[in-house]
Amino acid sequence: MRIIIATAIAGLLLLLAAPGRAQLSMPTSIDDYSKLYVTAYYDHGGTTDWNCGTKTYSGHGGTDFGGGSWSGMYEGRDITAAAAGIVHAVNDGVDDTCSTGNCGGGGGYGNYVQINQYDGYRTTYAHLRTWSVAVVVGQIVECGDLLGLMGSSGNSTGPHLHFDIRVPGQTRFDPFAGPCSPTPESFWAVQGPHLGLPAIQCGDPAVCEPVALITCGDEVASSNDGAGSTTGNFFYGCPGGWMYSGPEIAYRFVTDLDEPVTVTLTGLSEDLDLFALESAACAGDDCIEESTNSGTNDEELTFEAAAGVEVVLVVDGWQGAVSGFNLAVQCEGGIPEEDEPDAGPDGDTDADTDGDTDTDSDSDADADADGGQGGTKGSGCGCRAAGPRPSGLLAALIGFGY
Amino acid sequence: MNTIAKLCMAAALFASVSAAGGCAEATSTLPSVAAAAEAGGGDATAGPTGEWTLTGGASLALADRALRLRGPAGEIALAAGVVGVPSVSEGGARFVFARELPNDLATEVVAVEFLGGGWTAPRVLAREGTPDLPAISPDGGRVAFVASAAGIASVWTVAFDGGAPVQLTNVGLRADGKGRPAGFVPIPLRDPPRFAGDRLVWTARDGAHEVTLP
Numbered sequence: 001m002r003i004i005i006a007t008a009i010a011g012l013l014l015l016l017a018a019p020g021r022a023q024l025s026m027p028t029s030i031d032d033y034s035k036l037y038v039t040a041y042y043d044h045g046g047t048t049d050w051n052c053g054t055k056t057y058s059g060h061g062g063t064d065f066g067g068g069s070w071s072g073m074y075e076g077r078d079i080t081a082a083a084a085g086i087v088h089a090v091n092d093g094v095d096d097t098c099s100t101g102n103c104g105g106g107g108g109y110g111n112y113v114q115i116n117q118y119d120g121y122r123t124t125y126a127h128l129r130t131w132s133v134a135v136v137v138g139q140i141v142e143c144g145d146l147l148g149l150m151g152s153s154g155n156s157t158g159p160h161l162h163f164d165i166r167v168p169g170q171t172r173f174d175p176f177a178g179p180c181s182p183t184p185e186s187f188w189a190v191q192g193p194h195l196g197l198p199a200i201q202c203g204d205p206a207v208c209e210p211v212a213l214i215t216c217g218d219e220v221a222s223s224n225d226g227a228g229s230t231t232g233n234f235f236y237g238c239p240g241g242w243m244y245s246g247p248e249i250a251y252r253f254v255t256d257l258d259e260p261v262t263v264t265l266t267g268l269s270e271d272l273d274l275f276a277l278e279s280a281a282c283a284g285d286d287c288i289e290e291s292t293n294s295g296t297n298d299e300e301l302t303f304e305a306a307a308g309v310e311v312v313l314v315v316d317g318w319q320g321a322v323s324g325f326n327l328a329v330q331c332e333g334g335i336p337e338e339d340e341p342d343a344g345p346d347g348d349t350d351a352d353t354d355g356d357t358d359t360d361s362d363s364d365a366d367a368d369a370d371g372g373q374g375g376t377k378g379s380g381c382g383c384r385a386a387g388p389r390p391s392g393l394l395a396a397l398i399g400f401g402y
Numbered sequence: 403m404n405t406i407a408k409l410c411m412a413a414a415l416f417a418s419v420s421a422a423g424g425c426a427e428a429t430s431t432l433p434s435v436a437a438a439a440e441a442g443g444g445d446a447t448a449g450p451t452g453e454w455t456l457t458g459g460a461s462l463a464l465a466d467r468a469l470r471l472r473g474p475a476g477e478i479a480l481a482a483g484v485v486g487v488p489s490v491s492e493g494g495a496r497f498v499f500a501r502e503l504p505n506d507l508a509t510e511v512v513a514v515e516f517l518g519g520g521w522t523a524p525r526v527l528a529r530e531g532t533p534d535l536p537a538i539s540p541d542g543g544r545v546a547f548v549a550s551a552a553g554i555a556s557v558w559t560v561a562f563d564g565g566a567p568v569q570l571t572n573v574g575l576r577a578d579g580k581g582r583p584a585g586f587v588p589i590p591l592r593d594p595p596r597f598a599g600d601r602l603v604w605t606a607r608d609g610a611h612e613v614t615l616p
Binding site for chain 1: 444448467485486487502504505506507508509532533534548553554555572580581582586588589590591592594606607
């Protein structure tokens with residue numbers, strides 16, 4: 001009896017020791033991100049996907065990502081590791097031109113890579129292109145490492161990636177969380193909207209890395225893939241929720257007055273968009289204002305600057321766009337804050353000259369002028385205005401002229 | 403105990419059918435693919451469908467990746483998660499098929515035969531390397547299939563009665579993550595290998611291939 005009880009307890013402990021939530025990155029490279037899309041989610045029964053939509057088919061146990069059908073396949077679509085781990089199994093050499101859904105090879109999965117992730121989950125990347133598998137069994141892979149190319153090998157109706165996740169020895173589950181999914185919390189680092197894509201995000205969220213400090217009257221001519229650009233940020237916390245896969249370049253802005261500031265982005269050859277963020281943390285939830293006009297149209301946004309409070313301006317490419325640009329900042333003037341002996345609302349009286357901003361997230365109620373619109377590209381952000389204003393003393397110490 | 407376990411349900415269903423009596427020629431129908439090509443691509447959806455004649459007036463029916471064994475007295479659900487189509491020996495007394503295991507990226511090739519007045523339970527012939535595309539020889543004595551060996555899709559064979567599978571192509575090759583290795587022989591493009599005397603023959607994208615059986 002003791003043995004039975006001990007076994008039962010051990011089993012319970014094993015269950016309790018099941019791995020926690022994974023942090024998956026969209027399994028592709030930045031170059032291919034905007035060229036991918038969901039063709040089928042995990043089926044939760046009755047051809048219902050995680051968001052109670054019908055983007056699935058009966059019995060589908062993974063997520064299918066398309067990449068532009070055959071032309072996309074021959075152009076090449078990188079498939080990368082969604083998380084770090086060790087390669088558990090591979091198969092290659094299966095023809096990749098299947099369109100009937102019934103070609104066989106690899107047990108129907110064609111050319112595939114399977115990874116035992118360090119977080120305890122096992123992920124499968126299937127239907128890869130013939131001889132594209134770039135890893136071997138036992139190889140250590142980091143999140144984002146190339147595994148192969150999208151193909152149509154095995155039982156496939158056209159080029160796509162079949163991606164699935166499970167605890168080894170158990171059935172697959174849906175990494176997406178939503179009203180029709182039993183997954184309580186998304187396994188993607190950033191899930192993204194329904195029919196959108198999860199973000200490419202390995203590890204901690206990327207941060208903006210402003211390349212320069214600018215102020216009123218400044219004009220900058222640069223490119224969003226120029227020196228100091230990054231490719232880590234996809235979301236800026238604006239209600240529209242669009243994903244920006246192009247490289248981004250960021251600038252710190254500060255003025256010594258409380259005043260409306262208008263920022264323009266001109267001279268575009270591709271679709272770049274413009275964001276004003278509350279802090280250099282750039283954590284994806286600190287949007288002040290955005291301008292997301294389509295195509296090569298100029299961008300313009302206006303926000304209420306607070307004296308001495310830093311704002312980060314980000315220029316990012318829509319769907320991988322890269323372009324030169326002219327960024328201009330016009331301040332409309334205002335009444336300088338009076339120097340007061342006491343500190344501002346947060347009590348911060350330090351002269352912060354290294355570029356770090358005060359990230360107190362309290363918002364000024366009088367600054368949200370636009371009202372959020374969201375929904376379609378081109379709408380205003382209508383987010384919170386900049387955070388608490390430091391004292392005039394801080395502004396004086398920072399000492400930017402106007 | 404007999405190594406071939408009797409499928410009791412089938413025995414009850416087909417007890418009146420003798421192995422020799424009334425067996426029609428096995429005529430596999432070409433499967434039709436239920437899933438139309440989806441823009442942008444997807445996995446197989448409902449999978450192929452088809453019906454195959456077995457000995458004693460029995461038949462196999464495949465739909466929605468489920469295989470059902472039908473006889474005069476009724477039918478049973480034989481397997482779910484079937485990959486591809488079954489392969490039936492001449493006379494219809496033996497057949498093989500591949501099925502997916504639910505708890506991992508894994509498949510197995512299994513064998514069923516009519517023995518002692520009933521149908522045996524599915525018996526695993528191969529499980530390593532996600533095997534599929536099985537084919538049974540006309541006399542039912544040998545099975546060919548495709549499976550991954552050292553990361554490379556290859557052709558294998560195994561005796562219907564069991565034993566260790568034998569790799570027939572790409573022996574000694576290993577996937578090195580650097581593309582097609584020298585000496586690689588591709589697996590069949592669509593249909594399983596076909597038995598032709600002492601050889602296995604199949605068609606790949608680059609043409610016809612064959613290998614002599616051991």
